[in-house]
Amino acid sequence: MSSIPPNVSSDPASQSAAVPASPSASSPTFSPLYQQIKALIMQRLQSGEWKPGELIPSEVELGNRFKVSQGTVRKAIDELAAENLLVRRQGKGTFVATHHEARSQFRFLRLMPDSDQPQVTDKKVIELKRLRAPAEIARLLGMKSGDSVVYVKRVMAFDGVPTILEELWLPGALFKALTLERLVEYKGPMYGLFETEFGTRMIRATEQIRAASADADAAQLLAVEKSSPLLCVERVSFTYGDKPVEVRRGLYVTNRHHYQNELS
Amino acid sequence: MSSIPPNVSSDPASQSAAVPASPSASSPTFSPLYQQIKALIMQRLQSGEWKPGELIPSEVELGNRFKVSQGTVRKAIDELAAENLLVRRQGKGTFVATHHEARSQFRFLRLMPDSDQPQVTDKKVIELKRLRAPAEIARLLGMKSGDSVVYVKRVMAFDGVPTILEELWLPGALFKALTLERLVEYKGPMYGLFETEFGTRMIRATEQIRAASADADAAQLLAVEKSSPLLCVERVSFTYGDKPVEVRRGLYVTNRHHYQNELS
DNA sequence: CAGTGGTCTAGACCACGAT
DNA sequence: TCGTGGTCTAGACCACTGT
Numbered sequence: 001m002s003s004i005p006p007n008v009s010s011d012p013a014s015q016s017a018a019v020p021a022s023p024s025a026s027s028p029t030f031s032p033l034y035q036q037i038k039a040l041i042m043q044r045l046q047s048g049e050w051k052p053g054e055l056i057p058s059e060v061e062l063g064n065r066f067k068v069s070q071g072t073v074r075k076a077i078d079e080l081a082a083e084n085l086l087v088r089r090q091g092k093g094t095f096v097a098t099h100h101e102a103r104s105q106f107r108f109l110r111l112m113p114d115s116d117q118p119q120v121t122d123k124k125v126i127e128l129k130r131l132r133a134p135a136e137i138a139r140l141l142g143m144k145s146g147d148s149v150v151y152v153k154r155v156m157a158f159d160g161v162p163t164i165l166e167e168l169w170l171p172g173a174l175f176k177a178l179t180l181e182r183l184v185e186y187k188g189p190m191y192g193l194f195e196t197e198f199g200t201r202m203i204r205a206t207e208q209i210r211a212a213s214a215d216a217d218a219a220q221l222l223a224v225e226k227s228s229p230l231l232c233v234e235r236v237s238f239t240y241g242d243k244p245v246e247v248r249r250g251l252y253v254t255n256r257h258h259y260q261n262e263l264s
Numbered sequence: 265m266s267s268i269p270p271n272v273s274s275d276p277a278s279q280s281a282a283v284p285a286s287p288s289a290s291s292p293t294f295s296p297l298y299q300q301i302k303a304l305i306m307q308r309l310q311s312g313e314w315k316p317g318e319l320i321p322s323e324v325e326l327g328n329r330f331k332v333s334q335g336t337v338r339k340a341i342d343e344l345a346a347e348n349l350l351v352r353r354q355g356k357g358t359f360v361a362t363h364h365e366a367r368s369q370f371r372f373l374r375l376m377p378d379s380d381q382p383q384v385t386d387k388k389v390i391e392l393k394r395l396r397a398p399a400e401i402a403r404l405l406g407m408k409s410g411d412s413v414v415y416v417k418r419v420m421a422f423d424g425v426p427t428i429l430e431e432l433w434l435p436g437a438l439f440k441a442l443t444l445e446r447l448v449e450y451k452g453p454m455y456g457l458f459e460t461e462f463g464t465r466m467i468r469a470t471e472q473i474r475a476a477s478a479d480a481d482a483a484q485l486l487a488v489e490k491s492s493p494l495l496c497v498e499r500v501s502f503t504y505g506d507k508p509v510e511v512r513r514g515l516y517v518t519n520r521h522h523y524q525n526e527l528s
Numbered sequence: 529c530a531g532t533g534g535t536c537t538a539g540a541c542c543a544c545g546a547t
Numbered sequence: 548t549c550g551t552g553g554t555c556t557a558g559a560c561c562a563c564t565g566t
Contacts, residue, residue: 531566
């Protein structure tokens with residue numbers, strides 16, 4: 001433990017000594033101390049040494065371990081908290097973020113009811129199977145075309161009204177043990193399941209939104225007229241190291257709901 | 265100048281003295297020093313004392329003015345920079361953010377070409393007129409139904425292809441001097457015009473996105489088939505103090521473009 | 529009460545940009 | 548060379564949470 005990074009000096013007199021430690025190479029191999037600490041913490045998260053929901057060591061403890069001041073650790077944790085990888089709780093400590101909280105649900109489901117009321121959501125899995133990745137999916141997941149992927153198709157209903165038709169593609173290697181049974185019986189957010197059962201934590205996603213017309217299949221599953229306008233949301237989710245681990249294509253009925261977005 | 269806020273003490277021995285300075289009231293009128301400084305800076309921005317694009321006083325200077333340490337000013341500015349109200353430039357100073365930059369354009373126009381290439385954009389104003397605010401618009405703008413608003417309708421084309429049909433509603437009182445001529449001749453982002461000519465700076469917006477079908481008018485102006493699926497984006501923009509100052513309804517053609525969003 | 533994160537200070541040096 | 552923001556430290560006290 002207490003592995004001191006090569007780039008970090010324990011000489012208190014010169015904090016800059018931590019950086020010019022390798023002045024040999026021509027390239028500007030420079031990084032502030034707190035960024036190095038941040039990277040070290042992120043390593044612990046990625047390796048699973050500190051698991052979602054767990055308490056991590058205190059700031060002073062980490063400062064001692066890494067041989068830096070508490071303020072430097074603080075700045076590293078500040079950024080990780082801003083990125084939703086850690087959660088600070090005054091008086092208690094700093095915890096690894098988890099998808100098992102109502103708080104984080106709305107971060108990855110932006111469809112809101114027009115008249116905001118709590119809703120009963122109902123999820124129905126239509127299909128789960130293994131298949132060879134189509135070229136487009138393989139490209140988005142950083143895999144080779146034809147590699148094994150898990151395919152899921154499901155419908156979500158709010159207050160009994162079918163509203164979202166979703167297709168998912170997951171890397172087969174990571175989700176070997178995912179079965180329809182396991183997915184159906186699981187209560188709670190899917191990313192929570194991925195996190196605890198498959199050690200894969202989503203931390204970021206990009207979405208591309210378009211307008212589309214319902215085809216026969218979508219119209220039937222969503223109980224709308226054929227050619228009805230639908231919101232088409234294509235998402236790629238990433239885990240640590242910007243590694244893509246999910247492609248998701250959703251069709252949203254936006255008669256009584258809307259996709260909510262904040263520009264700031 | 266150098267107006268010391270009532271809540272800020274200049275006693276260096278007790279930073280907490282800044283808060284219990286008013287222990288009279290029962291309510292917990294508490295706020296960290298840096299938040300008070302942040303509020304003071306925001307006042308200067310809102311009042312126009314520091315205008316968009318301008319250099320604000322240095323951190324040490326502000327520290328002296330407000331009788332706090334540089335670190336406290338720094339934390340206040342950190343937050344304001346994170347909210348895109350200020351922009352820091354190492355070696356130069358801290359500047360008031362402005363919409364007259366390519367950087368800030370993409371923040372408020374999320375429609376991207378599917379194959380990312382620089383595009384020639386062309387804006388055509390269809391209509392500009394004054395009218396009495398419809399109930400819904402008045403509600404969103406925090407006005408009374410029937411109050412005067414400026415209405416703008418325009419089409420934006422990318423590489424010659426009409427892609428966005430937009431309607432805007434602006435408070436009449438704020439935009440008295442806005443004419444069709446002025447709007448047409450103006451080159452650059454509309455929010456830049458609002459900022460320099462009308463002293464109204466947009467700092468935040470919320471959007472509600474739905475799928476819609478093109479009606480006859482939209483189909484004609486966007487050169488698509490009637491009933492084509494379109495992205496319908498309803499935006500409310502806010503200035504300082506969370507005051508709404510614009511309602512915008514856009515219809516986007518998403519055949520060769522998509523609405524790009526980051527979930528983090 | 530002890531331990532945690534949250535705030536504040538004072539002083540140091542670095543990297544950058546303009547002069 | 549100077550002034551700016553950027554980093555780092557060390558130490559202090561506060562507010563919150565558990566025991």
